[in-house]
Amino acid sequence: MTLLEPETLAVQRSVPFARTLLCAEALQAAQAVLASGWLTTGPEVLRFEGEFAAAVGARRAVAVSSCTAAIELALRALGLPEGSSVLVSAMTFCGAAHAIRHAGLVPVLVDVEPSSGMPDEATTAQASARCDGADAMLVVHLGGAPADVAALAAAAGLGLDRVVEDAAHALGTRVGDRPVGGLSRATCFSFYATKNLPIGEGGMVTTDDDDLADRVARARLHGMSKDAWRRYLPGGGWRYDVEDAGLKANMTDVQASIGRAQLHHFATWQRRREELVSLYDEELHGVPGLALPMRPEDGRHAWHLYAVRVQPAFGRHRDEVVDLLQARGIGTSVHFIPLHRLSWFRNCAPLPVGGYPGADLAYDQRLSLPLHPLLSEADVRTVCDALSAAASPR
Numbered sequence: 001m002t003l004l005e006p007e008t009l010a011v012q013r014s015v016p017f018a019r020t021l022l023c024a025e026a027l028q029a030a031q032a033v034l035a036s037g038w039l040t041t042g043p044e045v046l047r048f049e050g051e052f053a054a055a056v057g058a059r060r061a062v063a064v065s066s067c068t069a070a071i072e073l074a075l076r077a078l079g080l081p082e083g084s085s086v087l088v089s090a091m092t093f094c095g096a097a098h099a100i101r102h103a104g105l106v107p108v109l110v111d112v113e114p115s116s117g118m119p120d121e122a123t124t125a126q127a128s129a130r131c132d133g134a135d136a137m138l139v140v141h142l143g144g145a146p147a148d149v150a151a152l153a154a155a156a157g158l159g160l161d162r163v164v165e166d167a168a169h170a171l172g173t174r175v176g177d178r179p180v181g182g183l184s185r186a187t188c189f190s191f192y193a194t195k196n197l198p199i200g201e202g203g204m205v206t207t208d209d210d211d212l213a214d215r216v217a218r219a220r221l222h223g224m225s226k227d228a229w230r231r232y233l234p235g236g237g238w239r240y241d242v243e244d245a246g247l248k249a250n251m252t253d254v255q256a257s258i259g260r261a262q263l264h265h266f267a268t269w270q271r272r273r274e275e276l277v278s279l280y281d282e283e284l285h286g287v288p289g290l291a292l293p294m295r296p297e298d299g300r301h302a303w304h305l306y307a308v309r310v311q312p313a314f315g316r317h318r319d320e321v322v323d324l325l326q327a328r329g330i331g332t333s334v335h336f337i338p339l340h341r342l343s344w345f346r347n348c349a350p351l352p353v354g355g356y357p358g359a360d361l362a363y364d365q366r367l368s369l370p371l372h373p374l375l376s377e378a379d380v381r382t383v384c385d386a387l388s389a390a391a392s393p394r
């Protein structure tokens with residue numbers, strides 16, 4: 001494997017928050033597809049779907065243009081009446097909640113438990129009661145930490161057939177001994193440039209439900225009858241039917257060829273993330289007021305994010321820490337600005353009595369540090385030294 005290596009900086013090392021790792025075989029595969037003349041959905045997509053389904057232990061996988069589209073298509077395929085309520089974490093990416101709206105459903109925000117940043121059984125039950133019993137739920141595995149999908153479904157009073165997972169961070173996550181991908185009705189993955197299996201853009205729906213997979217496969221391409229993409233292949237007929245009001249959200253063969261090549265390196269990249277996380281834990285252990293990410297009691301964390309919490313004993317607010325690290329060339333991020341703090345969501349739904357105190361507290365303290373397979377041990381030490389130096393306990 002040859003990596004696209006960065007320029008070496010002599011004096012001050014800068015550590016960007018994220019960098020996209022593309023293996024050499026991905027570049028070659030993309031070039032071969034471009035040269036083949038078949039650029040849209042085709043045989044490479046079919047192969048990627050088969051390999052991806054096997055990798056996550058699901059019966060079927062349907063490749064789409066993004067995780068946002070995957071969530072919308074999976075929710076549409078549930079066939080719920082328009083206006084049905086769907087529980088969604090208050091601390092997730094805006095696209096997830098937009099997808100609920102675009103599917104004709106109503107997002108109902110669930111507060112989070114501040115140390116994990118995810119809904120727990122209590123906040124889930126509260127939110128479900130607030131909408132007189134939710135009709136469905138979107139479960140997020142924040143940063144790659146396993147969420148107990150079955151326990152959350154039970155807390156919401158829902159069967160697993162009404163649960164869709166947002167696994168944008170969770171390729172490689174295990175809940176107990178089961179990989180994320182076949183735990184609920186449908187699981188949605190992202191291949192966005194910064195995610196653990198980067199393609200640039202792209203998404204996948206995995207499911208054990210053949211009927212749901214077929215519906216998503218139709219709806220991703222205008223609702224045209226199955227395998228309409230074949231109509232320009234030799235022997236493909238021109239006739240097709242349109243069975244649903246679909247989206248234009250198919251994946252191209254160029255994307256799929258990159259994804260297939262990247263998938264071969266995934267296990268190695270995950271091990272690298274685990275090593276870097278152990279180093280972060282070692283270096284940051286004992287810094288006052290800095291709470292380190294929880295390790296799952298059982299199951300496996302996919303370590304998409306390494307998010308610490310900057311607590312009052314640290315002596316500086318998280319925002320100040322972001323600026324201090326930025327001044328040293330270290331990129332960080334915050335996952336996520338809670339949805340109720342974004343204008344569009346504020347205008348859609350009134351804050352419930354008491355608001356979302358867990359999400360507000362988590363938002364105030366969370367800080368995501370650089371974590372990707374191209375990071376060196378020296379990079380991690382640079383980040384940890386800067387963070388330790390920023391602590392100002394009284």
Ligand SMILES: *Cc1c(COP(=O)(O)O)cnc(C)c1O
Nearest residue numbers: 066067068093095096168190192
């Ligand atoms: C990135 C992300 C998405 C959206 O993924 P796209 O492939 O960019 O549409 C959805 N949910 C979460 C939690 C994400 O981080």
